[in-house]
Amino acid sequence: MAIIVQRPKLKWWEQLYLPSLFVGMKVTLGHFIATLTRKTKVTMQYPEEKWDANLPDHYRGAPALVTDEHGRERCVACQLCEFICPPRAITINPEEIPSDDRWAKVEKRPRAFEIDMIRCIYCGLCEEVCPEQAIYLRKDYAITGTSRAEMVHDKKRLYEIGGVRTGLVNKWNELK
Amino acid sequence: MDWHLIIAAAIKIVVFVFFVTLPLVAMSVWAERRVSAAIQDRVGPNRVGPFGLLQAVADGIKFLLKEDFTPAHVRKFYFWLAPALTMVPALLTCAVLPFGSQLFGEKMVIADLDVGPLYVFAIASLTVYGIVLAGWASNSKYPFLGGVRSTSQMISYEICMGLSIVPLVMIYGDLNLGRIVHEQSQNGWALLPLWGEGLSLKGFGLALPIFISFIIFTTSMFAETNRLPFDLPECETELVAGYHTEYSSMKFALFFLGEYAAMIIGSGLCVTLFLGGWSLPFGWLAPATIDAEVPWWQGLIHIGAFFAKVIGFILFFIVVRWTLPRFRYDQLMRLGWVFFFEIALANVILTAILLWALK
Numbered sequence: 001m002a003i004i005v006q007r008p009k010l011k012w013w014e015q016l017y018l019p020s021l022f023v024g025m026k027v028t029l030g031h032f033i034a035t036l037t038r039k040t041k042v043t044m045q046y047p048e049e050k051w052d053a054n055l056p057d058h059y060r061g062a063p064a065l066v067t068d069e070h071g072r073e074r075c076v077a078c079q080l081c082e083f084i085c086p087p088r089a090i091t092i093n094p095e096e097i098p099s100d101d102r103w104a105k106v107e108k109r110p111r112a113f114e115i116d117m118i119r120c121i122y123c124g125l126c127e128e129v130c131p132e133q134a135i136y137l138r139k140d141y142a143i144t145g146t147s148r149a150e151m152v153h154d155k156k157r158l159y160e161i162g163g164v165r166t167g168l169v170n171k172w173n174e175l176k
Numbered sequence: 177m178d179w180h181l182i183i184a185a186a187i188k189i190v191v192f193v194f195f196v197t198l199p200l201v202a203m204s205v206w207a208e209r210r211v212s213a214a215i216q217d218r219v220g221p222n223r224v225g226p227f228g229l230l231q232a233v234a235d236g237i238k239f240l241l242k243e244d245f246t247p248a249h250v251r252k253f254y255f256w257l258a259p260a261l262t263m264v265p266a267l268l269t270c271a272v273l274p275f276g277s278q279l280f281g282e283k284m285v286i287a288d289l290d291v292g293p294l295y296v297f298a299i300a301s302l303t304v305y306g307i308v309l310a311g312w313a314s315n316s317k318y319p320f321l322g323g324v325r326s327t328s329q330m331i332s333y334e335i336c337m338g339l340s341i342v343p344l345v346m347i348y349g350d351l352n353l354g355r356i357v358h359e360q361s362q363n364g365w366a367l368l369p370l371w372g373e374g375l376s377l378k379g380f381g382l383a384l385p386i387f388i389s390f391i392i393f394t395t396s397m398f399a400e401t402n403r404l405p406f407d408l409p410e411c412e413t414e415l416v417a418g419y420h421t422e423y424s425s426m427k428f429a430l431f432f433l434g435e436y437a438a439m440i441i442g443s444g445l446c447v448t449l450f451l452g453g454w455s456l457p458f459g460w461l462a463p464a465t466i467d468a469e470v471p472w473w474q475g476l477i478h479i480g481a482f483f484a485k486v487i488g489f490i491l492f493f494i495v496v497r498w499t500l501p502r503f504r505y506d507q508l509m510r511l512g513w514v515f516f517f518e519i520a521l522a523n524v525i526l527t528a529i530l531l532w533a534l535k
Contacts, residue, residue, distance in 0.1 A: 032211065
């Protein structure tokens with residue numbers, strides 16, 4: 001069924017078109033002035049202003065390795081994270097801890113631990129699966145580089161991001 | 177020929193055209209982007225230089241570095257000629273605009289012609305050739321249609337524009353823009369006859385035809401410079417980019433800058449004719465006669481007043497662009513030929529009657 005839309009009958013001054021120009025200018029200039037006087041909150045100037053303080057607790061950023069309060073690397077190179085990683089971003093090369101080492105009892109540690117940040121999907125499965133609580137997702141999000149090689153985080157870089165975590169691991173301590 | 181006259185003219189040309197008008201073109205592109213951003217609750221370009229003021233420089237470098245591509249199917253000679261033909265007339269019209277009273281005894285106008293407005297219309301109508309050639313030489317359908325549209329639009333509105341200033345010429349009895357401005361500085365601006373001899377029944381009576389002229393002139397200028405609400409030559413949905421679809425790099429930039437240059441010159445002409453050119457309101461610091469000595473600081477103030485008015489007018493252009501939706505093509509033609517043309521003609525007669533009645 002066709003609907004016939006009645007065109008509104010315009011008054012003579014409405015047909016002049018000029019009054020509507022001024023009505024329109026009132027709207028645009030209103031926005032213009034509101035933006036100039038910063039009444040309108042426009043946007044965040046990203047690299048200068050950041051929202052880091054407001055990131056939620058559950059925010060999943062770059063994965064990183066942590067050391068404990070004695071400076072021992074927590075990772076025991078069990079490779080569970082390497083196996084669970086959906087995009088296979090993690091590569092671990094384990095080694096044995098020599099018997100004269102202070103932590104010889106731990107037996108294993110990673111010789112090399114690499115996370116390819118181009119592949120990483122920030123899913124957090126590595127953190128979830130880790131029995132030693134050695135890998136955490138930190139709140140770093142602007143991971144950039146000028147080459148593919150630069151985007152692969154090696155062990156040194158991972159400990160740099162991760163820092164130190166104190167407290168026992170879950171299997172000894174109920175509290176996290 | 178006196179050497180100092182040639183040198184003075186050369187200095188005025190270089191300073192006014194290359195050091196003032198061209199940077200003003202670049203700045204108005206920046207202003208357009210920032211103002212439109214503010215109107216739409218955005219930020220706009222603010223990265224290059226303080227407040228993004230150097231954005232125009234960055235854009236210029238980008239335009240120069242882009243590939244200057246000439247398609248195989250175009251008519252090369254005219255294709256290359258067209259961009260220059262849009263930019264050059266716009267700059268040529270600078271010659272007769274009085275952008276100040278005097279500075280060190282030198283009149284602040286490049287060529288003190290006795291037929292100022294006629295010269296402006298003669299040169300400005302050459303801009304049409306740039307667009308015709310661009311549309312035709314591109315040798316493809318969208319530029320052709322865009323060129324045809326733009327040409328008919330510009331020719332139609334040129335008539336209204338020319339007719340709209342006839343009342344003004346009748347009232348001042350003069351075609352020298354410098355003398356028209358001087359007259360306005362003494363006896364009230366054409367639009368605001370609030371001091372001097374303008375403060376009389378005659379002054380107020382004649383303000384009506386001048387106001388009608390102003391409306392027609394300004395609207396026609398929007399159409400002449402192909403700006404919204406009359407930017408039909410380059411409507412995205414129908415014609416891609418109109419007559420400059422096939423252009424790239426600096427050749428496109430010339431079209432783009434030519435549009436802004438035409439806008440600035442148009443604003444300058446409108447300010448000169450209707451808003452008292454370089455003069456301050458209420459006859460402040462107005463020289464008593466056209467040849468009276470003006471101190472250098474007053475000369476500078478007059479130049480400042482002219483450019484302040486021009487910049488205000490450019491801002492008006494920009495705000496209107498981001499306020500109004502565009503006209504349909506038949507509405508545009510109807511407005512030009514059925515309304516403005518007749519009103520401008522009637523306005524001439526009205527002015528004649530008023531001039532006779534209010535003698």
